[in-house]
Amino acid sequence: MKVKGTDFYWNPILETLPREKLKALQLKKFKRILKWGYDNSKLYRRIYDEAGFHPEDVKTWEDISKVPTIQKNDYLDAQAKEPWPYGDSLCVPLEKVTEYHQTSGTTGQPVYQPDTWQDWELLNEMWAYILYAQGFRNTDRVFIPFGYNVFIAYWQGHYACEKVGCEVVPGGILNTEERLLKIKELKATALMATPTYVLTMADACRTKLKMDPRDLGIKKILCAGEPGANVPTTKARMEEAWNAKVYDHVGGTECGGWSYECIYQPGGVHVNEALCLVELVDIETGEPIEEPNKPGKLIMTLFDRLAQPTIRFDSKDVSMWGEECECGRTFRVLKGGLHGRVDHITKVKGVLFSPVSVEEVVRGMPELGDEYELIVSKKGDADLLTLKVELAPGTGATPETVQPELARQLRLKTNLAYIIEFHEYGSLPRYEVKAKRFKDLRKK
Amino acid sequence: MITAEVNLKEMAGLIADIKEKVEQLMKISGGMQCVDRNCDRILASVKMLEINISDVVEFFD
Numbered sequence: 001m002k003v004k005g006t007d008f009y010w011n012p013i014l015e016t017l018p019r020e021k022l023k024a025l026q027l028k029k030f031k032r033i034l035k036w037g038y039d040n041s042k043l044y045r046r047i048y049d050e051a052g053f054h055p056e057d058v059k060t061w062e063d064i065s066k067v068p069t070i071q072k073n074d075y076l077d078a079q080a081k082e083p084w085p086y087g088d089s090l091c092v093p094l095e096k097v098t099e100y101h102q103t104s105g106t107t108g109q110p111v112y113q114p115d116t117w118q119d120w121e122l123l124n125e126m127w128a129y130i131l132y133a134q135g136f137r138n139t140d141r142v143f144i145p146f147g148y149n150v151f152i153a154y155w156q157g158h159y160a161c162e163k164v165g166c167e168v169v170p171g172g173i174l175n176t177e178e179r180l181l182k183i184k185e186l187k188a189t190a191l192m193a194t195p196t197y198v199l200t201m202a203d204a205c206r207t208k209l210k211m212d213p214r215d216l217g218i219k220k221i222l223c224a225g226e227p228g229a230n231v232p233t234t235k236a237r238m239e240e241a242w243n244a245k246v247y248d249h250v251g252g253t254e255c256g257g258w259s260y261e262c263i264y265q266p267g268g269v270h271v272n273e274a275l276c277l278v279e280l281v282d283i284e285t286g287e288p289i290e291e292p293n294k295p296g297k298l299i300m301t302l303f304d305r306l307a308q309p310t311i312r313f314d315s316k317d318v319s320m321w322g323e324e325c326e327c328g329r330t331f332r333v334l335k336g337g338l339h340g341r342v343d344h345i346t347k348v349k350g351v352l353f354s355p356v357s358v359e360e361v362v363r364g365m366p367e368l369g370d371e372y373e374l375i376v377s378k379k380g381d382a383d384l385l386t387l388k389v390e391l392a393p394g395t396g397a398t399p400e401t402v403q404p405e406l407a408r409q410l411r412l413k414t415n416l417a418y419i420i421e422f423h424e425y426g427s428l429p430r431y432e433v434k435a436k437r438f439k440d441l442r443k444k
Numbered sequence: 445m446i447t448a449e450v451n452l453k454e455m456a457g458l459i460a461d462i463k464e465k466v467e468q469l470m471k472i473s474g475g476m477q478c479v480d481r482n483c484d485r486i487l488a489s490v491k492m493l494e495i496n497i498s499d500v501v502e503f504f505d
Contacts, residue, residue, distance in 0.1 A: 001449070001452065002447055002448070003448050004446075014496065014500060021500075116488075118487070121488040122491075122492065304495060
């Protein structure tokens with residue numbers, strides 16, 4: 001058979017597989033991992049038995065939605081017991097586990113994540129799809145300004161760079177200025193970081209080193225860890241600051257690097273549907289959503305991870321299907337990447353509110369700096385929204401000139417009114433990894 | 445974009461052969477770790493070839 005794009009796709013067969021064949025492949029792989037989980041995991045067996053479900057109940061594509069979902073709490077309840085620390089969630093003999101990682105635990109106790117060497121290879125393979133789709137090649141020297149640790153972030157970025165053939169520079173131990181100088185010294189061509197840190201580095205380059213980040217020669221930036229690279233105004237700020245293409249990717253501890261933006265920048269991320277199944281379901285009813293532009297939450301299955309499988313994991317991440325991409329991939333696109341989490345999308349003054357929409361406004365105004373902070377509080381029975389921003393240096397703007405337009409755009413975008421505070425440039429918190437700009441004080 | 449002629453069935457057959465050879469090597473290693481551990485790594489890479497190629501062969505006639 002003729003295969004088109006051996007130089008363009010990491011796997012030109014799987015990435016362009018016709019949809020009906022792709023769904024057949026997914027069903028075959030779903031059944032395989034479902035049986036593995038039931039046969040080898042006390043946790044999955046317990047959940048399925050209690051629900052009166054058996055893996056053989058899945059015969060057609062439509063049956064998949066009948067499989068009970070697994071929640072983060074299910075892992076937590078099964079863990080911290082023998083075989084230590086994975087307990088009933090472990091599906092392989094402990095001596096087969098070669099990798100330990102954990103979730104960040106930002107919403108409570110972290111989940112422990114074991115992987116066999118084969119699982120680890122799989123996760124790196126998933127990232128190879130990401131890198132190749134974003135134009136990373138063996139001619140690239142990739143700088144990773146991040147210290148890898150118990151969290152899964154960027155480990156696969158490193159190993160997948162090796163797999164693709166890039167030269168990878170681990171810049172974890174250095175501070176921001178040292179990292180920038182190392183990028184300059186080595187003439188790195190690509191960078192991986194959170195959107196927050198991409199902007200922080202650019203700012204430090206200008207203000208502390210008195211250099212223009214555009215002169216450093218970075219041609220592409222892979223973002224991960226938080227929304228931003230698919231917030232159009234934030235992406236534009238990053239691309240402008242570095243004179244580089246900025247690409248998004250979404251991944252996580254439970255599911256690995258399951259999605260990627262390609263060089264066509266379709267306004268979202270392709271789901272790697274050959275290696276995992278991503279279902280979009282209604283947040284309230286759990287009904288499957290197939291049509292574009294309707295928000296829902298993501299239910300994730302990773303097909304071939306064996307030590308601790310992820311089978312219909314309720315990620316609580318919110319997104320929506322988008323339109324077909326022109327790149328030729330048949331993998332569907334999630335429009336706008338991740339929009340936030342179900343538990344972050346909250347009602348303020350009776351209006352459904354997503355903090356990411358404020359970022360789009362702030363980053364769209366050149367008079368404002370990159371940083372902001374958003375606080376929801378309560379005065380009596382009324383919700384109060386406070387937005388803290390900084391004026392960008394050298395624009396000549398004043399709070400009086402910026403405030404009316406900012407308030408107008410916020411009202412248009414979110415249908416809400418804000419108390420706007422202007423702070424001195426550089427005074428709001430700066431972050432190296434995931435930013436914590438949204439604080440809901442009502443929940444205390 | 446480069447277009448190439450490939451034979452998926454032939455590729456899948458060779459992947460199966462590699463797997464078989466590595467498993468045979470492990471069987472005669474006498475438990476030498478320098479053999480077994482490296483074979484284990486090769487088999488993990490072979491699994492990636494199966495995921496990328498062998499798993500999809502049945503969908504092409």
